[in-house]
Amino acid sequence: MRETTLRDVADLAGVSPRTVSNVVNGYARVTEATRGKVERAIAELGYRPNVLARNLATGRSGQIVVVVPYLDTPYFAELLQGIIPAARKLGYNVLVDQTDGDREHEGELIGRGSRRFLFDGMILSPLGLSQEDLAIRDPALPLVILGERVSDGTFDHVGIDDVAASTEAVRHLIDLGRRRIAAIGDQPYPTGEAAQLRTKGFRAAHAAAGLPVDESLIIGTARFNRVDGATAMAALLDRADPPDAVFCYSDLVASGAIHTLLGRGLRVPQDVAVIGYDDIEDGRYSNPTISTVSPDKRAIAQLAVERLVIRITSTEPVPGIELRAGHRLIARQSTLGRST
Amino acid sequence: MRETTLRDVADLAGVSPRTVSNVVNGYARVTEATRGKVERAIAELGYRPNVLARNLATGRSGQIVVVVPYLDTPYFAELLQGIIPAARKLGYNVLVDQTDGDREHEGELIGRGSRRFLFDGMILSPLGLSQEDLAIRDPALPLVILGERVSDGTFDHVGIDDVAASTEAVRHLIDLGRRRIAAIGDQPYPTGEAAQLRTKGFRAAHAAAGLPVDESLIIGTARFNRVDGATAMAALLDRADPPDAVFCYSDLVASGAIHTLLGRGLRVPQDVAVIGYDDIEDGRYSNPTISTVSPDKRAIAQLAVERLVIRITSTEPVPGIELRAGHRLIARQSTLGRST
DNA sequence: ACGTCCAATTGCAGCGCTGCAAAGGACTAT
DNA sequence: ATAGTCCTTTGCAGCGCTGCAATTGGACGT
Numbered sequence: 194m195r196e197t198t199l200r201d202v203a204d205l206a207g208v209s210p211r212t213v214s215n216v217v218n219g220y221a222r223v224t225e226a227t228r229g230k231v232e233r234a235i236a237e238l239g240y241r242p243n244v245l246a247r248n249l250a251t252g253r254s255g256q257i258v259v260v261v262p263y264l265d266t267p268y269f270a271e272l273l274q275g276i277i278p279a280a281r282k283l284g285y286n287v288l289v290d291q292t293d294g295d296r297e298h299e300g301e302l303i304g305r306g307s308r309r310f311l312f313d314g315m316i317l318s319p320l321g322l323s324q325e326d327l328a329i330r331d332p333a334l335p336l337v338i339l340g341e342r343v344s345d346g347t348f349d350h351v352g353i354d355d356v357a358a359s360t361e362a363v364r365h366l367i368d369l370g371r372r373r374i375a376a377i378g379d380q381p382y383p384t385g386e387a388a389q390l391r392t393k394g395f396r397a398a399h400a401a402a403g404l405p406v407d408e409s410l411i412i413g414t415a416r417f418n419r420v421d422g423a424t425a426m427a428a429l430l431d432r433a434d435p436p437d438a439v440f441c442y443s444d445l446v447a448s449g450a451i452h453t454l455l456g457r458g459l460r461v462p463q464d465v466a467v468i469g470y471d472d473i474e475d476g477r478y479s480n481p482t483i484s485t486v487s488p489d490k491r492a493i494a495q496l497a498v499e500r501l502v503i504r505i506t507s508t509e510p511v512p513g514i515e516l517r518a519g520h521r522l523i524a525r526q527s528t529l530g531r532s533t
Numbered sequence: 534m535r536e537t538t539l540r541d542v543a544d545l546a547g548v549s550p551r552t553v554s555n556v557v558n559g560y561a562r563v564t565e566a567t568r569g570k571v572e573r574a575i576a577e578l579g580y581r582p583n584v585l586a587r588n589l590a591t592g593r594s595g596q597i598v599v600v601v602p603y604l605d606t607p608y609f610a611e612l613l614q615g616i617i618p619a620a621r622k623l624g625y626n627v628l629v630d631q632t633d634g635d636r637e638h639e640g641e642l643i644g645r646g647s648r649r650f651l652f653d654g655m656i657l658s659p660l661g662l663s664q665e666d667l668a669i670r671d672p673a674l675p676l677v678i679l680g681e682r683v684s685d686g687t688f689d690h691v692g693i694d695d696v697a698a699s700t701e702a703v704r705h706l707i708d709l710g711r712r713r714i715a716a717i718g719d720q721p722y723p724t725g726e727a728a729q730l731r732t733k734g735f736r737a738a739h740a741a742a743g744l745p746v747d748e749s750l751i752i753g754t755a756r757f758n759r760v761d762g763a764t765a766m767a768a769l770l771d772r773a774d775p776p777d778a779v780f781c782y783s784d785l786v787a788s789g790a791i792h793t794l795l796g797r798g799l800r801v802p803q804d805v806a807v808i809g810y811d812d813i814e815d816g817r818y819s820n821p822t823i824s825t826v827s828p829d830k831r832a833i834a835q836l837a838v839e840r841l842v843i844r845i846t847s848t849e850p851v852p853g854i855e856l857r858a859g860h861r862l863i864a865r866q867s868t869l870g871r872s873t
Numbered sequence: 874a875c876g877t878c879c880a881a882t883t884g885c886a887g888c889g890c891t892g893c894a895a896a897g898g899a900c901t902a903t
Numbered sequence: 904a905t906a907g908t909c910c911t912t913t914g915c916a917g918c919g920c921t922g923c924a925a926t927t928g929g930a931c932g933t
Contacts, residue, residue, distance in 0.1 A: 196673075198889055209913050214891060222911065245594070245650045246889035249585045249918050256651075264629065265610035265814075273604050277631055286648070288628040289604065291617055308626070310585045311596075311651075333536075419818050452818045474605075478759050478792040480820045538919055549883045554921065562880065586919035589888050 197238040206234035217242055248310075256286045257501060258312045260302055262294040262320035266418070267473040268443065269318065272339070275494025276316065283502050285313070294416075296321030296384075303330040314505045316497050323383035335504035337497045341387035346513045349504070351497045353520040355387065358486045359394020360401070361522045362468050363440050365484070367402045369528060371438035371466055374399075375410040377425045377450060378417055378442025388417075391442050391470070410436055417442055422449025430457060437465055438528075444469035444476040447483050451527065467527040481526030492518035537578040546574035557582055588650075596626045597841060598652045600642055602634040602660035606758070607813040608783065609658065612679075615834025616656065623842050625653070634756075636661030636724075643670040654845045656837050663723035675844035677837045681727035686853045689844070691837045693860040695727065698826045699734020700741070701862045702808050703780050705824070707742045709868060711778035711806055714739075715750040717765045717790060718757055718782025728757075731782050731810070750776055757782055762789025770797060777805055778868075784809035784816040787823050791867065807867040821866030832858035 199217075203210040208227055215223055216231040223231075234240070248254045259276055261269040273289060280287045292298040299322045302308065303315065314335035319327070324342055336348040341355060366374050376395045380388035392411060399406045412429065414421035422441060426449065429435055441447035447469030454461050461467055461481055469476055472487030496516045504511050539557075543550040548567060555563055556571040563571075574580075588594045599616055601609040613629060620627045632638040639662045642648065643655065654675035659667070664682055676688040681695060706714050716735045720728035732751060739746045752769065754761035762781060766789065769775055781787035787809030794801050801807055801821055809816055809825040816823030836856045844851050 196889095199891095200889080210889090211891080211913055212911085215912085218891085220891095224911070227912085239645060241645050241647050241649070243589075243650050243889050244647045245585060245589045246918090247891075249583075249589050249920090250889080250891045252918075254585070258628075264604065264613050265607065267605065267607070267610075270605035270607075270610055273631070286630075288598075288630060290626075290628060291613070305579060305581050307581050307584045309581070310583050419814060423818070448815075448818050451820070455820050474759060475788075475815055478763070478788050480791070480795050536919095539921095540919080550919090551883055551921080552881085555882085558921085560921095564881070567881080583919050586888090587921075589890090590919080590921040592888075 197240045201238055202231065202234045202240045205238060206230045253313050254311055255284065256288055256312050257314045257316065258288050258290055260290045260292060260299070260315060260317045262292055262318060264289065264291045266445070267475055268471040271473060272490050272494055275491045276498055279495050279498040283498065285502065292321065294320035296326065300326060300329065303327070303334065303336060305331050309334060314501045316501055321384060324386065335501055337501045339493065339497060341390055348513045349500045349516060351493050351500070351516045351518065353488045353518050355390035356394045356397065358520045359391040360398045362470065362486050363395050363398035364401065365522055365524060365528060366438040366440065366466055366468060367398060367404065369466060372404065373407065373410065373434065373436045374438045374440060375412065375429050375436035376440045377412045377414060377422060377446050379411050379413045381413065388442055395440055414446065418445050419449035422446030423453045426450035426453040439465060439467050441467060441469045444471045444473045444483055444485055447527065448475060448479060462528050462530055472523060481531070484525045484528040485523050487521050487523050489519040537580045541578055542571065542574045542580045545578060546570045593653050594651055595624065596628055596652050597654045597656065598628050598630055600630045600632060600639070600655060600657045602632055602658060604629065604631045606785070607815055608811040611813060612830050612834055615831045616838055619835050619838040623838065625842065632661065634660035636666065640666060640669065643667070643674065643676060645671045649674060654841045656841055661724060664726065675841055677841045679833065679837060681730055688853045689840045689856060691833050691840070691856045691858065693828045693858050695730035696734045696737065698860045699731040700738045702810065702826050703735050703738035704741065705862055705864060705868060706778040706780065706806055706808060707738060707744065709806060712744065713747065713750065713774065713776045714778045714780060715752065715769050715776035716780045717752045717754060717762060717786050719751050719753045721753065728782055735780055754786065758785045759789035762786030763793045766790035766793040779805060779807050781807060781809045784811045784813045784823055784825055787867065788815060788819060802868050802870055812863060821871070824865045824868040825863055827861050827863050829859040
């Protein structure tokens, strides 16, 4: 049984297809009489517009895609909780895609891939793509980048001040009297910009306090997840001179690090204080609760969507800009201890 | 500047548009000579096929959508890690949509909504829709349901044996000598089928052990998240006769419950043993680690995708079936204690 | 040399919808 | 009665692609 089309409705209602289209889209002025006829026909036939055909004719789809490396990273999942409603409010439907941080996959998405036609715009959190890779993007694709990439002027970038936030986190540890502070999560290569900014903050805090940085306490990890955090922490503890505090580049890393610490019978924070980054829900419920840098996720989501829609709807070229959302330090048990 | 089309390529290569199409799609036999010409023209013009137009012409999109209530629920996020690669392997791209458990939104998706045309099929984890609501679905939409809905014969259902799994979980608590066992997460209303099956297992385990069920220890929650778990646990502890074990209907609920227990200075599992459901990564790293029912997520994902693709590609009606994935009990610190 | 056959290529029509501009119709003003 | 005005409705063409069936041209057989 064929799907009913505009034409079927038109025939039944005794009007032209164009009029049915007008009714469906609320266009132009249509008299109550004809509107009624058409609506009755629509109901009778169970007509629904074919969005594919509509999109082809109009050249727009009303959908935006949010591309993240991993959907099972709580930070992204929580960010999406802000993005989805914000976009819906502006009349866009959101679909989510995952790249596994794969450079090629990400490249295909922002490049001249065919999927382009399915979406009016994209919010991308790149992981596999370096700053340079971003240059190969399709300039016609409205794009907003999350995380640490600097806009090259053809797309927008939304993020927080990572260096400042990291500096605050490490200063917090210093203020608590810790002197051997480790950092877990550095990524000293082109795609590791976000990590590098945090390392920069780590150094800045030391410098501000007049403390030397023990380079050997800066541990690299391939990803910001629990396994890597646990492994890195184990390596640190196996040393002759373990740290008395750890700055983790994500709450997941912190969760893994704490797991290792507790597993070895050490106390957090008495033996080792831990601070994370992202403020995911997990950290508010874990034991101990995790001190963290809390980015204003709602603001990030809101800014990204607003800016993307501006880009989509504008007919003239929109200059790429940098948008900064706020952040704040939240001290919890993993640095302060149980009795607050 | 207009996007280049098939026709542009055809003109440049000096062949017909149809031949270009044949090259692009690898159809039919095309001589090396013409293929070369066409490919050169494609490269020169930077042509990319317009999938919208292709989809309209072919009537299929190569995309499937996975609809979940909440993307920030780790269980779903982890499930997607299985679904996405399984689908890609079969030539389908996966997009994800979130409904907030909203009945109307879910209804629109499975019903005769316009978005239908964007996807060849759907994997849905319903929350707001009752068994009855499912009946209004568009019969032409290939659909696989996850979670606890029984197939009505027009769609497939993939799940685990919730009653058996729940029974095992509670028996585990009983075997440990616990006698006042609470359950957190019941939902005694039409959309709460999953919860009800777990409650059923809770009763079954008691019955099998010859123990009475204290109905007042079955606590309802609106969702299966941390806040609800924490709140329910608090209510249980405020009673004159608190439980010595808790069966939580998800690991998130368990996480919340443990948070409350530890916050009140109680020990887990010495004072109260806790077991969860879902086996999310969180529970493997938390302190204490969380005992849980582990559904075979990879199998669920695999079965769901395979079955959906069968449904999509089959020309004749496919009878709806029930597919069961395995599960196993994983005892961790929250029931066994630290020294295993 | 001519017919047959087969592979390579092509043309047509149409997927279902909307942008645009013009046609139709009712009504008003003169 | 007639021209002018304004609002509603319509027809056409086309978005870019593919299914289908037909055409072309060369290879081969007799």
